[in-house]
Amino acid sequence: MTSVILETLKKEYKLTNYEYSLMRKNSKIWLLIWTAALFSACVRFEDSFTDSIFVDEPELDPASELYPFDRWLEENYLKPYNLDFRYRMQDKGSDMDYNLVPAKLENSLEMAILVKHLWFEAYNDVAGPDFLKQHGPRIIHLIGSAAYKPALQTMVLGTAEAGIKITLYNCNELNPKNIDLLNEYYFETMHHEFAHILHQKKTYPKEFETFSAGYYDPSYWQERTDSEAASLGFASPYGSSQPREDFVEIIANYIVKDSVWWTDRLRMASQSGVNRDGQVVDDPLDGQEIIEAKIDMCRKWLKESWDLDLDSLRRNVTKRQLQIDSALIEGYKKIDEYKNEQL
Amino acid sequence: MKKNRYLYVLLSGLILILSSCVRTEESLFEESAALRLNRAIANDRKLLSSADNGWVMEYFPTNGSPGFVLLIRFDSSGIASIAAKNEVTPMYDISTGTWNMIDDSGPVLTFDTYNAALHVFSDPNSGYGQGLGIGLAGDYEFIIMNASETEFTLKGKKRGTNIRLYRFPEKKEWRSYFADVNKVNALFNVNIPYLHLTVNGSRVMLTGGHSHIFNIETASDYPVEIPFIVTDEGIRFAQPFETNGVSVQKFRLSDDGNSLWADENAIAKIELPLPQEFFVATLQTKKWAIDTTSAGLRGIIDSVYAGLNAVNRTLVQLDFRDLSDSVALAVQVKSTATGVTAIGRFYYSVKPTEDGIEFAYKGTSDTGGDVLRRLSGFSELLQALDATFKIDSVNSTLNPSVLTLENTADTSLWFVLKQRL
Incomplete structure (x- = not known):
C-alpha cells in the first residue's frame, strides 16, 4: 500500500530517483509528512471572506420581481458578511415542531434594512468592520409568525443555532414606528442570540452563575412577573430560566433599553417582588446590587474577551434608533437602484 | 477431499455467476437522479406559469377540515396571485406573494413569502380553527405527485392532504367563478336543517352541511364525518364515501339548483328536505x-x-x-x-x-x-x-x-x- 502511494507521489510531483529512493527508505516518516501536509492544506481553506460559503445558490434572475431586493441583499449581506439573509421560507429550514408561516415580502424588505442599520452597522461602528465578518451569524432566517408553545402559553421570539444561524420570528408584526416592539421582538432578540454566539466561542466567567444561584427555574420562569424576576437580580423573567439566558438577557437589555426602562427596572429590583396574584414575595437578595454587578461583569467580559465596549455600543444603538425613518428611505432607494440592472 | 473439491468448484462458480450479474446490471435511466429531479422541477415551473388565467386549487388544510377553493396565477417572475372568497376571507380578494419550485426530496411547490389568501390556513395567529398557536394547521408546501398541462395532483407536505390543481378556463372571469361557487353554497345555508343523500334508492340524512363537513348517522356508534369542498360546479367529498354498494365522491349541481347529482341518471343524489320535513x-x-x-x-x-x-x-x-x-x-x-x-x-x-x-x-x-x-x-x-x-x-x-x-x-x-x- 505504501509503495503504491509513493509511486503515485513520484509521478504526480515528478520526484527525482534520488528523492524517490530517500522516500522509500523512510517511507513511514514520509507518509506522515504528506498526511500532515494534506491536513494543513485543508486548514488553509478555512474561513475565507473572499469566497462565499453559499456556493450552491442559484444565480439571480434579472427577470424576477425580487431581483432588486436580492441584489441589495447580495451587496449588503452576502458579500460583506458571507451571510445568507433568508426571507423566503422553507419548512425544512425551520423548526417543524411549530406551526409557522413565511414573512410578508414588504416586511422582509424593511427588516433587512433595519437589521443592517440597527445591528450590523452598530457593531461596525463600535467594534470595527471585521468584527461581524469574523463572528457574526452566517444565516438570518425570517419567519412571519411567532413560534407558539400553546401548552406553555409562551412564544419563541428568536433562536441561534450553532453560532451560525439566527432565526427571527413574528416578522409579520413588524412596525418600524414602534421602537419598543422592534426591540422586544427583534433587536433585543438579535443581541440576545448574538451574545449566545459570543459566549459559545469564549465562555463567560463562572462567577456570573453565583449571583443568582439557586433561583434559576427552567420550568416555571414564565410564571414569574417582571417584578419577581428583578427582585431576584434578573433583567427579565426569561433571564431567570438558566444562567446562560441570564447572561445574554443582561447584555441584550442593556444595549436596547433606554435609561427610563433601566431606572424603573432597578427600582423594581430594589424592592420585594410582586407575583401574578398581587402578593409580595420576599427574598433575601438585593436585586439591584446583583443586576448592577452582572452588568459590570458583562461589560468587563466583552471588553477583555472581545475588545467590545458595551456602553459605546449602547450609545450607538440609541442614536441609530432615532434614524430609522431616514435609514428606511435610504434603503428603499438603494434597492430601487437595482431595477436599472433589469432594464 | 474430493467431495470438498466439488464444493469449492461449485462455490467458485456461484461467485462468478453472482459477480457477473453485477457486471451486466443495466442503468434504467439515462440521467442521474439529480438531473431528472432538476428537469422535473423546471418542467413543473414551466407548466404552472404557462396558464395565463391561472389554476383552481381545491385545498384541504387537514384531512378533517372542509375544503376551500382558491384561484392561483403563477407569474414566471416568481409572484403568485391568489383569489379567495370563503369563511376566512369573507370579501373577494386577490393577494400576492412569491412562489417557487424547490427540491425537497422531490419536486415541491412552495409559497415562500406570506400570501394572505393561502397562509391564513397555516397562520398560528389567525384566530381560526384550534386557536392561538395552531390555527387551521394547513400546509403551504406541496409535494408534486403528478403533473400535466391540465392538472396537478399535490400532497400537503406536513398534513398529507390530497390537493387538486387544475387549469382555470381561459375566458372565465375570476370573480364570476366565486359567484358560481355561491350558487352551490346556497344548498348549505344555515337555515337548511339537513339534506338527503340517496344512493340506489336508499336514503341517508346529511347534517352539518353549513360547516362543509357532513355528519352521517350509520349503524356504528359514531356518525361518519365527511369534509367536502364546494366548487363552481358542485361539491367533492375529501374522500370517497361508500353506501349501498356504491362509492360516491363528486356531485354536480342540477339545472334547477336544488339538488346535486353524482351522475346523469341521478343514481346518487343529494337533495333538500321536502317542505313537510x-x-x-x-x-x-x-x-x-x-x-x-x-x-x-x-x-x-x-x-x-x-x-x-x-x-x-x-x-x-x-x-x-x-x-x-x-x-x-x-x-x-x-x-x-x-x-x-x-x-x-x-x-x-x-x-x-x-x-x-x-x-x-x-x-x-x-x-x-x-x-x-x-x-x-x-x-x-x-x-x-x-x-x-x-x-x-x-x-x-x-x-x-x-x-x-x-x-x-x-x-x-x-x-x-x-x-x-
Whole structure:
C-alpha cells in the first residue's frame, strides 16, 4: 500500500530517483509528512471572506420581481458578511415542531434594512468592520409568525443555532414606528442570540452563575412577573430560566433599553417582588446590587474577551434608533437602484 | 477431499455467476437522479406559469377540515396571485406573494413569502380553527405527485392532504367563478336543517352541511364525518364515501339548483328536505304562525274570536311550535282589560309523508289550554287541524319561510304558515 502511494507521489510531483529512493527508505516518516501536509492544506481553506460559503445558490434572475431586493441583499449581506439573509421560507429550514408561516415580502424588505442599520452597522461602528465578518451569524432566517408553545402559553421570539444561524420570528408584526416592539421582538432578540454566539466561542466567567444561584427555574420562569424576576437580580423573567439566558438577557437589555426602562427596572429590583396574584414575595437578595454587578461583569467580559465596549455600543444603538425613518428611505432607494440592472 | 473439491468448484462458480450479474446490471435511466429531479422541477415551473388565467386549487388544510377553493396565477417572475372568497376571507380578494419550485426530496411547490389568501390556513395567529398557536394547521408546501398541462395532483407536505390543481378556463372571469361557487353554497345555508343523500334508492340524512363537513348517522356508534369542498360546479367529498354498494365522491349541481347529482341518471343524489320535513325540522328553533286561511277555516277562527271576546280576551297569534316530544298549536291571547297575555297549548303528533303531513290531535295538559278548549270555536278549530295536509313552499325551496297546507280530504280548508323566530 505504501509503495503504491509513493509511486503515485513520484509521478504526480515528478520526484527525482534520488528523492524517490530517500522516500522509500523512510517511507513511514514520509507518509506522515504528506498526511500532515494534506491536513494543513485543508486548514488553509478555512474561513475565507473572499469566497462565499453559499456556493450552491442559484444565480439571480434579472427577470424576477425580487431581483432588486436580492441584489441589495447580495451587496449588503452576502458579500460583506458571507451571510445568507433568508426571507423566503422553507419548512425544512425551520423548526417543524411549530406551526409557522413565511414573512410578508414588504416586511422582509424593511427588516433587512433595519437589521443592517440597527445591528450590523452598530457593531461596525463600535467594534470595527471585521468584527461581524469574523463572528457574526452566517444565516438570518425570517419567519412571519411567532413560534407558539400553546401548552406553555409562551412564544419563541428568536433562536441561534450553532453560532451560525439566527432565526427571527413574528416578522409579520413588524412596525418600524414602534421602537419598543422592534426591540422586544427583534433587536433585543438579535443581541440576545448574538451574545449566545459570543459566549459559545469564549465562555463567560463562572462567577456570573453565583449571583443568582439557586433561583434559576427552567420550568416555571414564565410564571414569574417582571417584578419577581428583578427582585431576584434578573433583567427579565426569561433571564431567570438558566444562567446562560441570564447572561445574554443582561447584555441584550442593556444595549436596547433606554435609561427610563433601566431606572424603573432597578427600582423594581430594589424592592420585594410582586407575583401574578398581587402578593409580595420576599427574598433575601438585593436585586439591584446583583443586576448592577452582572452588568459590570458583562461589560468587563466583552471588553477583555472581545475588545467590545458595551456602553459605546449602547450609545450607538440609541442614536441609530432615532434614524430609522431616514435609514428606511435610504434603503428603499438603494434597492430601487437595482431595477436599472433589469432594464 | 474430493467431495470438498466439488464444493469449492461449485462455490467458485456461484461467485462468478453472482459477480457477473453485477457486471451486466443495466442503468434504467439515462440521467442521474439529480438531473431528472432538476428537469422535473423546471418542467413543473414551466407548466404552472404557462396558464395565463391561472389554476383552481381545491385545498384541504387537514384531512378533517372542509375544503376551500382558491384561484392561483403563477407569474414566471416568481409572484403568485391568489383569489379567495370563503369563511376566512369573507370579501373577494386577490393577494400576492412569491412562489417557487424547490427540491425537497422531490419536486415541491412552495409559497415562500406570506400570501394572505393561502397562509391564513397555516397562520398560528389567525384566530381560526384550534386557536392561538395552531390555527387551521394547513400546509403551504406541496409535494408534486403528478403533473400535466391540465392538472396537478399535490400532497400537503406536513398534513398529507390530497390537493387538486387544475387549469382555470381561459375566458372565465375570476370573480364570476366565486359567484358560481355561491350558487352551490346556497344548498348549505344555515337555515337548511339537513339534506338527503340517496344512493340506489336508499336514503341517508346529511347534517352539518353549513360547516362543509357532513355528519352521517350509520349503524356504528359514531356518525361518519365527511369534509367536502364546494366548487363552481358542485361539491367533492375529501374522500370517497361508500353506501349501498356504491362509492360516491363528486356531485354536480342540477339545472334547477336544488339538488346535486353524482351522475346523469341521478343514481346518487343529494337533495333538500321536502317542505313537510323542513317544517318539522325547523320547529325546534322556529315557530310557524297561521297567517291567511281559506274562507272555510276563517269562519272557524272567527268563532274562536267570538268565544274569546265573550271572556274579554282577544287572539294575538296562533302558531305551531316544538315542545320536545310533540308539536303544540300555541294560542296566544291577551286580556282586553289588563293587557296581560297568556298561552294555551294543544298537542298534535305530526308525521311527514311522501305527499304531505299528518296532524293527529292528542289533547291539552296545561291550564291555559284547558280553559280555552271550553270556549266557542275551539273544538271546531282543533278538529279542523286534526287532518292530513298537502304541503307546499310558496317562496323558496332552499329556505322556505312561507308554507301552504291544504286538507287532502277537503281542499276548501287550507291555511298559510309563516315562519317566526
